[in-house]
Structures are given as structure tokens and as C-alpha cells.
Amino acid sequence: MKTKIHTLSLGLAAMLATPVVTPLSADEIIHDGEFQFLRQQYGEKWDKEDKEIDQQLAAIREKNGGKRPNILYILIDDVSFGQMGDPKMNYVMGIKTPSINKFSDESLNLMRMYTEPSCTPTRAAFLTGRHPVRSGIKEVKVALVGEGLPANEVTIAEVLKSAGYNTAHVGKWHQGDIEQAYPHNQGFDYAAFPLHQQVQLTVMTPESAKAGNQFGYNRSLQNGAFELDKKFRPFGLVTGVEAKAGGKAVEVDLKPGEEWTHAHYVKMNERYQRQILEQVDALAAKDEPFFLQYWPLYPLNFVFDENPESLNGGFHAEKLQLLDGWIGELLEQLEKTGEADNTIVVFMADNGLMYHYEGPSGLSQLIYRGGKTNHLEGGVRVDAFVRWPGAVKPKSYAGDIVHVSDLFTTFARVAQATEHIPTDRVIDGIDQTALLLKGEHHGRRDYVYIYENELLRSIVKQEYKMHMPAPGVPGAAAPVFNIFRDPREEHAQIGTALWSGASFQDMAKRHALTIAKYPHNKLGKGKPYEGIQNLRPESKETVETFMSWHPKKK
């Protein structure tokens, strides 16, 4: 890779970029009970290891002119484990993802990356380093909600910005429709994002209705002779907006009265791809390190492409193949700026496939059972790759368990920003820097709690996974699976619950006691669409209608 030449600015950049920090020790961050339980067993070893890691991080910075690493976080929607980065799985699916496969070869492959089972929760977990239940976040509906990521949550963007990083977000956001939840109010200097998600943007289109993939939203295929309520269908929703930190958002996609169509969706996707390339250039040109998010809307798409590029041709599979080219283009752009050598790129999916469309979508459950919305492995296991030239071993694999929230704490550590992690609340994210730098078997968790919204549905410990018993039912009655022997969770292990039921119940208790000590935050509430300066008349009407029945009118 090309190395950017830091000429005159080198000394200054180094000074600017490397504040003198007193990093938080692992003890100062408030972790969940289960991690404390592990720390009791491994604390001394980890403290020692952490000293070596600090030296390693310092050496990496030194090699890069004193600059801390940039971070590019690419998160794509609804792609199950095994669907990217593996040429053999490409053959199974009839798609080609050469760019992602190449990226996998350049990366540490996290073979047990767990997410939350849906878009909003996974993104919230990453942003806050906390299980979304702690910030009140659930799956966000399409249509107005007057809810979102609360202002008092501290996002990774805020943590990194406080430590001197430039920050930007491009693409899906999906953290709510209230002003405090917008990315430019949650730590991003710049943000280009749609206010809602792809159900609005690609499923509720006339083309999707005509393609037979979404019935009922678009009136063109229905008569509705007995319809009274004209507001049952979501209407007048804001589409794509752009904004700078502290400023107002501007809607950029639709003119007043214009109908949203598939062509708009295609254009929006292409625009985000263009904007991410622009952001790479803009951020790389600055002296400070950057934190950049690209959260594409593709592969979600509900209209078949004519003359498909892929053998599969399903409406999601085809866009996954397209996206592969786009990811390649983005990585090339990063390369051109000369910053690739000093940039951690994490690429992953946010949860399993949208199994509701299995068949025509061209994506399938493939290896694990389940998909989006499920606590099954198919819902929460994703392909995840970490490239960090000179620091992370290329073409390596780690079987250690990682949860998406771990990226929060790990990014903070490598950016020397841990002092900005809040210490008044539980941080679920474990610092996994040791895993990145020292490789497999240096992970610091062997467990994960899996929620569906506010329900704890499964606990994973090592190779075991308990599907939680209903309240009051003893642990010994709950099914326990060995996910190596039975990745599809179809054959509960004979007798395993008889001993592990107690251990799993203990884990649930440690988790519950931690919640009792540090109660959950409340979901942010407010009037939808505040802070958008060019709201269309139909959007204003939508807000008025919404507020008209709202119990706490503002």
C-alpha cells in the first residue's frame, strides 16, 4: 500500500493527534456481571497483557507518524453468516463477491461475531457499546414513532470526536425520527442518511407492489371501496436528509407532492456510494484521524433486475453482488488517499437475512437457522472482517466470541479514547484489542446474551446455547444446544440442561443483578421530524396527524 507522505505537518499532526491521555482501566469501565466473573478468573493475566498491548499500540502510532489509526466501519443489511467472503459459499449461492473475498483474505475473520437480531438494535449496540435494551431501543417501526436514540447515550462517534477524531456517517441510520437521535446530534460532524429504513424506501414502492413483493401499501393494485381511514398506510414520510453537526437537516430526495419510486431508491443508493467516496477523500485530507461509517441500504431491494449479473438473480443476491463492487471501489479510494495503511476497516453485516423473502430474494438461511428478528444463530451470526495493515494478521481467523458492542470499546482503546467512555452506566462491549493484535484465543468473552427487543431469549456460553425457559420454568427444562455439533439448533443435547441449567441461570442472575444496580435508560421521545428545515407539506401533515392522537402532545 502507498504511504501518505506527512511532510511539514508531521510534527504538528502528531501533536494534535496524540493527546496525552490517562486511559481508563478495565476496572473503571462498568461491565456486566458476567465479564466481572471472567475478570475475577483472568484479571491478572489480562492486566499484564494490556501493558504489552499499550506498547504495541504506541509502536503502531509511531510507525504512522504519531497518528492514531483511522476507522472505517462498513455495516451492511440483513446478510446471514457465510454469504460473503468465501469463494465456495459464492458457488453455493450463485453470486460472486470477489472484493469482499479479497478483503477477507487481507483480514482477521471473526468467526463468531454476534449481533443483535435486527437493524436498529445492532446499530444501537455498536453506537453505545451497550445492549440496546439498556438505552430503551427496540426495533424501530416504519411510520412515525416520535422516539429514538436518547441524547444522553454516549455514542462511539462522541467518544472518538472528544478524542480529536473527525467523524462522518453515510447511509442507513435507523435510530429514530426525533432530532436528538439524528447522527449529526450524536457525534457525527457530517451525516447523509435516510430518516427511516428500507421498508419505506424499497418495499413500499409501486414497483415492488407490481413485482408481487409487497401488497397493500401502494394503492395502484387495490380498489379499497370501503376504505374510511386515509392514514392507515404510512404517508408523507421524510426520505433522505443531509446535515452537519449542530445544524439542521435538509431533505434532498423528494419535491413536494412527488411520489417515491424504485428509481428514487436506486438514485439514493448511488448517491451514498458517491458520498462515501467523497468523505474518504475529505477526511483523509485532514491532519486528524477519522472515524467514518458507511451503512449501505443495499442489498435490500425488492424488484428484480433485468439481465442480472449474478447467476442467482434474486433481488437481494443481485444487489449483494453489486455492493461487492462498490465495497471494492471504496477500498480502492481509501488506498488512493494513502491512508489505507493507517486505517482499521471493519466490514460486517448487521444481522441475518430477511427470511420473509427467502426464495425470490436469492438469499437463504444457508448454514444457521433463522434470520432477522430471531435469537437463533441465523439471526445474530454474521460475517465480520477486520483489516488493519501491520497490526492485524491477514488471512487469519478467530473462533473467539465477539459481540458487536465490543467494537465500541475496542475502537475507543485503539484511538486512545477510553477516558471518554461514560462510567455511570453498564458498557457491554468488551475491549477486544488483544484479539486483534495477538489473534485467536486472546478474546475476552466466552458468552453473549441474545435479546429479541426487551426479551432475553438465549444465552450463549462457549459451545452451549440455552434457549431461555419461560418465566418461572426451571433451567433444567430448557433446551441446550451445542452449536458446533448442531449449528441449526434442532437437536437439544440430552441431559446437558441438567447441569448447565444451573450455570445458565446463574448467568441470567448476574445479568439481572447488574441491571438492578444500573437500571435501563429511557428511550428518547419527542416530536417527529424536528430539526428538518425544508419539511414538505405532506410530511408536516403526517406529523400533525401523528401528534393529534399522541397522549403527550407537545
Added chain:
Amino acid sequence: MKTKIHTLSLGLAAMLATPVVTPLSADEIIHDGEFQFLRQQYGEKWDKEDKEIDQQLAAIREKNGGKRPNILYILIDDVSFGQMGDPKMNYVMGIKTPSINKFSDESLNLMRMYTEPSCTPTRAAFLTGRHPVRSGIKEVKVALVGEGLPANEVTIAEVLKSAGYNTAHVGKWHQGDIEQAYPHNQGFDYAAFPLHQQVQLTVMTPESAKAGNQFGYNRSLQNGAFELDKKFRPFGLVTGVEAKAGGKAVEVDLKPGEEWTHAHYVKMNERYQRQILEQVDALAAKDEPFFLQYWPLYPLNFVFDENPESLNGGFHAEKLQLLDGWIGELLEQLEKTGEADNTIVVFMADNGLMYHYEGPSGLSQLIYRGGKTNHLEGGVRVDAFVRWPGAVKPKSYAGDIVHVSDLFTTFARVAQATEHIPTDRVIDGIDQTALLLKGEHHGRRDYVYIYENELLRSIVKQEYKMHMPAPGVPGAAAPVFNIFRDPREEHAQIGTALWSGASFQDMAKRHALTIAKYPHNKLGKGKPYEGIQNLRPESKETVETFMSWHPKKK
């Protein structure tokens, strides 16, 4: 790779090893109707390509001192697609197969290799180049059957032997218990094999009963107070035998009166591994090229290993990992002989997993649905790798459809032995030499017929798979799947059968008309265990009991 030095014997060896042959043209081999249908579309192109291939084959021989390539065919039992050769899938399963992964990297990976759904049929298809239904072969039961591969079937070993190859077989055979069916009577100069299969050898052991994996066979766990028939349980079966072509077989495992135990099974597996290494040495030392088969009994095994090497620890998964090391050892031995550069090594599984033991076995359906005995992709899709240094491109992939019977015709072609392929019967195996030498998109079939015993259960054409309608039911009513979009065959495609039903029915018709013209052979029949010179008293009794009720007593 080391190259063996042919010194004085070079000229003679070359003369001996390269007979002047008039190869059969593709027109002279009688193929199934469907291939004729394709040949009508591509014949001219393929004929032209075949001339180039002849030149390529000649050049390869020239590079190897005029010697035709050796062939080592490794076939393992009951391992589903995706379970070998892919480091990422290793992580899913919690096993390590580094030797096979390395071998995959050195090979052409056949990504759509279809087998028959069970051991005996797949092996018969390979041996004869014909769907087993044509030779009367079905799944062979454990216990005496007095049946087997008929003498008048021409095996690949006979074809290659006729063309001057030395031939040997080590491991599972499973083609019946009658003398004409034994490998040393079907073209192999030397054979070491168990008379039956692993249900006898590893499931029906006292240890398997005590491990809870096979109830009812071993009396130790049952009272049987009302038992009259003492012969309901298979008894007195012959175990492992060894023989030379034309000679008698000698049982080598058990003394009269001795009970078969898990320890015997372990010993038998270890012996076959030792013997395959000996055979490699012995055959490599000769001037003529060799055809060597290694058909291990592992990974089938029904007792848990203590202190497992694998993270999975299931009783099949653990042995698959063990076998990986053994395969590595075998390939190394081949390397040491100096013959590796002139040896085609094909490594594959014979059908999908034994799903009956899913869970404790540690192998799972993984990607495709179904397993052994099923016409579903999980029953008939396997990992398959072809290594041929200097001829086949390493780390390459082919999405073309291949059927296990194609190896028969292809091996004959590369060995200049096509003149020995019989021309009085249908050969289903397509010559896929073009695919080996020219790579992906040079395959010569886009279809496969899938039988369960004598029932045609599915037809695959390109990405479509029809589950055959019941007799008399129109094709338009049958479910048709797109196996890229829906690898688990769970969502029949809307409407596809309406047009493809007719095309699939035409395929079935072409297949049926070919059978009408060239009727099926009859399964070989005879008295079990003839040709074994040291039959134990209990085996003699078994044969007597069997013959006592046999309608055609001999």
C-alpha cells in the same frame, strides 16, 4: 514435487505404458438420451475441443517420460457438502481439516459434484460409470444378501487394468457378499476390504450399545425373556478380508468364536491406513502407471473419544479430523515416492451425512437439506477435489455439474483406455477431461438424474431441480426449486413448473426411452461368502441358515 528418476527402464516403461490405442469417439460410447440431446447442440464444438485435449494429454505424458498418469481415488463416507476443505466451515463445525484444506488449495474444486444418495450406489456408479439402477444395484443391507455387483459389469479397474494399469483397493467396498462382486474379481490386482459395512463394524458393537448409539443388536443391555428366534440379529458375519486377483479371500480380523468390538474396528481402520501407504510404495515402484483406491471406513464411528482433538468432539466429527491427518500422511507418502507429479488424486465423499445421528455425531446438514438416503441436495452434494500437477489449475473452482459416474469415463480417457469401455450398454458417465484441463465452463453436462434405489426422485437441470411427481401426476404439479436461491429446497418457485414441467417430463422421457432400448442388467446373485478360504464356523452357520430359507437353494 520430487520427480522420480526413470533410468534404464525409461524407454521400456514408456513403451509398456503407452499402448497404441484407437480411442473410442464420444459417438461410440452409448450415452443417455439427455447427453445425446446436448451433443446435438454442442457436438461439433466438443469434437474440435477433443482434438486439442488429445494434444494436451500427449504433452502431459511426454513431460512424464511417456508414462500415463497414476490415479489415486480417495472416497470417504457420509460427509455433506461444505464439511471439508474450507477453513471457515471448519470454524462453523469446530473441527480442523488442514490437510484437506491444503489439498483443496492445490486442486480444482468441483462445486457441483453429485453422487448417488448412499454408499453402495455411489460406489457402483463410479465403478461402472452407470447409474446403479442399470446394474441392479441398490443400497446393500447389513446381514447376508447373496447379491452384489454382477460379474458382467465392467468396472473402471477392469478398464484400466486392460490398458496396462496396476490396480489396488484398500478399505470399504460394499458391493455385495458374493464372490463375483469382490474387488479382486472386479479388476483389482490386490484388495484389502471388509465384506460388509460400518453398521456391522462400528454400530453393532457392545460399546456402541453402551454409548446409547445402537440399541437392540448387542444382547448385553437386554433381557429378551420371550425371544424365540436366535437369528433375528445378524450373526457370524465375515469381517475384514484380503485377496489377490483371481485368488481366494482370507479373513484377517477375527478368530473363531471371537466377538467383534470397537477395538477391532479401530485396529481395522489403522490397518487400512498402513496398507494404503504400503500400496502407494509398492505401486510407485513399478514401471506401469497405477490405479489405487482408498475408501476409508472413518469418519463413521459410534463411540465418543475421550480427550477429543476437535472442539466439536462428536463421534463422526472427531474421526473426520483424525482422517484429515491420515489423508495428509497418504499424500506425503505419495510425494516421497516421486510419483505425485504424475498422479491424479481425486478426493471426495460418497454422499451426505448420516443424519440419523445428527447431534451426537457432530456432523450436521450444514448447508443443504437432507443426507444419506435422500434425493435432496444434502444427500447427493459432496465436496470433491481434483489435483493433477501441471494439468489441473490449483485453487480453481468449477460450477459445472459433474456426476460421480463421470469419473469412470474421464479416468478412462486420461489413461488412454476408452477402447475398453463397453459399447453394449449405457454409460452415464460423461467425459469431463475438458473440465479438468480447460477449467470452469468446459463441463459437458447441465443435468443429473437422482435416484433413491430404483425410484427416480429428482431431476436437476441447470439451476432448477424438480422433485418428481408421483406416477400419473402432471409435471406442472411438481415442485421446482432454484438451488442457488433456495439451497435447502424449501420454497418451490412460483409458476416455474408451468413451463419447466414439460421440459422435465421430456428429460424423463429421453431417460426412459434409453432404458427401453438398453434394459437394465440384473443384480448378481449367488451363495454368500463363496471364495473365502478360512470361513469361521459361525460364518458357515450363517450361510447355512441363510440358504435354508432361500427360494433358489444352491
